Each structure stands twice: as C-alpha cells, then as structure tokens.
Amino acid sequence: AQSVTQLGSHVSVSEGALVLLRCNYSSSVPPYLFWYVQYPNQGLQLLLKYTSAATLVKGINGFEAEFKKSETSFHLTKPSAHMSDAAEYFCAVSSSGGYNKLIFGAGTRLAVHP
Amino acid sequence: DGGITQSPKYLFRKEGQNVTLSCEQNLNHDAMYWYRQDPGQGLRLIYYSQIVNDFQKGDIAEGYSVSREKKESFPLTVTSAQKNPTAFYLCATQYPGGADEQFFGPGTRLTVL
Numbered sequence: 001a002q003s004v005t006q007l008g009s010h011v012s013v014s015e016g017a018l019v020l021l022r023c024n025y026s027s028s029v030p031p032y033l034f035w036y037v038q039y040p041n042q043g044l045q046l047l048l049k050y051t052s053a054a055t056l057v058k059g060i061n062g063f064e065a066e067f068k069k070s071e072t073s074f075h076l077t078k079p080s081a082h083m084s085d086a087a088e089y090f091c092a093v094s095s096s097g098g099y100n101k102l103i104f105g106a107g108t109r110l111a112v113h114p
Numbered sequence: 115d116g117g118i119t120q121s122p123k124y125l126f127r128k129e130g131q132n133v134t135l136s137c138e139q140n141l142n143h144d145a146m147y148w149y150r151q152d153p154g155q156g157l158r159l160i161y162y163s164q165i166v167n168d169f170q171k172g173d174i175a176e177g178y179s180v181s182r183e184k185k186e187s188f189p190l191t192v193t194s195a196q197k198n199p200t201a202f203y204l205c206a207t208q209y210p211g212g213a214d215e216q217f218f219g220p221g222t223r224l225t226v227l
Binding site for chain 2: 009032034036041043044045090094100102106
C-alpha cells in the first residue's frame with residue numbers, strides 16, 4: 001500500500017531564508033509524486049510533479065523538489081522564502097499510469113515572518 | 115474559461131438535514147473525486163468516479179452519497195447519517211494519459227448549526 005509522511009506539521013522561516021518541507025513516501029511500484037499548495041479557504045494548486053523523468057523537478061513560484069529513490073524522499077525546497085509563500089503544502093503519491101487515486105500527506109503549514 | 119466550479123462557497127445546515135454540494139467541470143476530464151478536509155488530517159477521499167454512471171466508495175463514504183449522470187457534474191449529498199459533517203469539501207478532476215495529477219475546485223465549507 002502506498003503512503004506519504006510529511007515531517008513537521010508546522011514550519012516557520014524568516015523572509016529570505018531557505019524553505020525545506022519534507023516528504024517521505026512508501027510505494028511498491030515506481031511512483032508519481034506531487035506537491036500541492038493551498039491558500040486559506042481555497043482549493044489545491046499543483047506546484048510540481050515527478051513522473052520518472054529528471055529527478056530534480058522545478059515547479060512554479062521558484063519551488064523545486066528532488067526525487068531520491070534510495071531515501072524514498074521527495075523534499076520541497078525554495079532558496080529564498082517570500083511572505084506570499086505562507087500556505088499549507090501537501091505531498092501526494094500515486095502509482096504510475098491510468099486513473100489512480102492520490103494518497104496525500106497530512107500537510108505542512110508554512111509560516112514566513114519578516 | 116475552463117475550470118471546476120463548486121457551489122455554494124459556504125453552506126450552513128441544521129442537524130438532521132440532507133444537503134447537496136455541487137461540482138461542475140468543463141475540462142472534459144473523465145475522472146472526478148470528492149475529498150473532505152479537516153484541520154491536521156490532510157485530504158480524505160469520500161467518493162470517486164472514473165466514468166459516467168459509475169462511482170466507487172473512498173475511505174470515508176459512510177453518510178455520503180453521489181451520482182454521476184453527466185460527465186460534467188458530480189454532486190455530493192451529505193446525509194443526516196453523517197455524524198460530523200462540518201468540514202471543507204473539495205472536488206477534483208483527472209484526465210486520461212496524464213501523470214495522474216488532479217485539478218481542484220475552490221471548495222465548499224459546510225457548517226452544521
């Protein structure tokens with residue numbers, strides 16, 4: 001069975017500091033991996049996805065994530081946090097191909113302070 | 115303008131009443147999903163449908179019902195059997211041949227008074 005663990009339900013950084021949000025997954029087949037962002041009272045927006053091409057994936061708003069099979073990780077990073085990055089971030093996994101359900105982590109709320 | 119519409123944005127219900135949440139899409143996606151979101155619990159799958167006139171239960175289907183009579187529409191009914199219905203409800207769609215990513219609507223916040 002597939003699962004996702006997001007380490008840290010809350011992360012706080014200073015504006016301009018590195019953002020690192022952790023995601024570890026469990027999957028018996030090669031996975032597809034996703035990061036979504038959610039602003040208050042809104043739906044989820046896709047930040048980036050890994051689909052077995054390049055292991056370093058670049059997304060929107062300056063975010064990127066690296067797929068590390070040996071560590072079963074897909075951590076999300078951004079070199080310099082902006083106040084507008086404050087939101088909740090969700091990591092998700094699915095098995096490759098067709099219509100497959102996404103399994104979501106519990107989410108990490110990112111706070112950015114001046 | 116393509117997208118997913120959920121209505122209403124906010125919904126209030128008295129205990130014992132059924133209520134229906136709307137989800138409409140014009141993306142021509144075959145698959146549609148309903149999720150429930152509670153603080154600190156991420157997204158939990160209620161029901162999903164991969165084709166018209168067919169749907170499957172997700173992880174927390176008890177107290178909910180759905181229909182899929184049209185490709186564009188996937189309404190969710192929260193019945194009086196749902197013990198704790200106050201939550202944020204999200205509808206999503208998915209297209210064939212892609213990398214399984216889902217597209218989300220803006221959500222409906224349901225509050226039981």
